[in-house]
Amino acid sequence: xxxxGRPSPDGPLTESALSAGVPVVTExxxxxxxxxxxxxxxxxxxxxxxxxxxxxxxxEVIATLKNGQEACLNPAxxxxxxxxxxxxxxxxxx
Numbered sequence: 397x398x399x400x401g402r403p404s405p406d407g408p409l410t411e412s413a414l415s416a417g418v419p420v421v422t423e424x425x426x427x428x429x430x431x432x433x434x435x436x437x438x439x440x441x442x443x444x445x446x447x448x449x450x451x452x453x454x455x456e457v458i459a460t461l462k463n464g465q466e467a468c469l470n471p472a473x474x475x476x477x478x479x480x481x482x483x484x485x486x487x488x489x490x
Contacts, residue, residue, distance in 0.1 A: 426452035428468030435459060435467060443483040445471070 427446070439461050446456040457469040457476055469476040 426454065426456060427458060428456045430468065431457075431470040432467045433470070433473070435461070435469065437479050437482065439463075440479060440483070443469075443480055445480060445484075 440459045441462045442460045444458045444460070446452070446458065448454055455471045457471045457480060459467050459469050459479070461467060469479070471477070471480075
């Protein structure tokens with residue numbers, strides 16, 4: 397006979413799979429323990445700048461590379477400041 401009342405296999409599974417696939421940093425600590433030097437601008441897909449806060453006392457610059465890897469950049473380095481300016485200005489239309 398038929399089995400009634402069972403959830404479809406693509407019901408709750410997809411939601412948990414989606415949330416499991418996105419790493420969220422919730423620990424109260426700095427994300428960047430060390431920074432990489434000499435990353436070329438052309439290898440960077442996007443940049444995320446995190447301001448100092450309760451989780452971390454320093455500005456963090458996290459670059460997502462075109463190969464999918466994430467790399468921490470030194471926010472004090474002149475080259476990194478240029479990259480951040482380029483990336484942030486690229487997104488705005490003004």
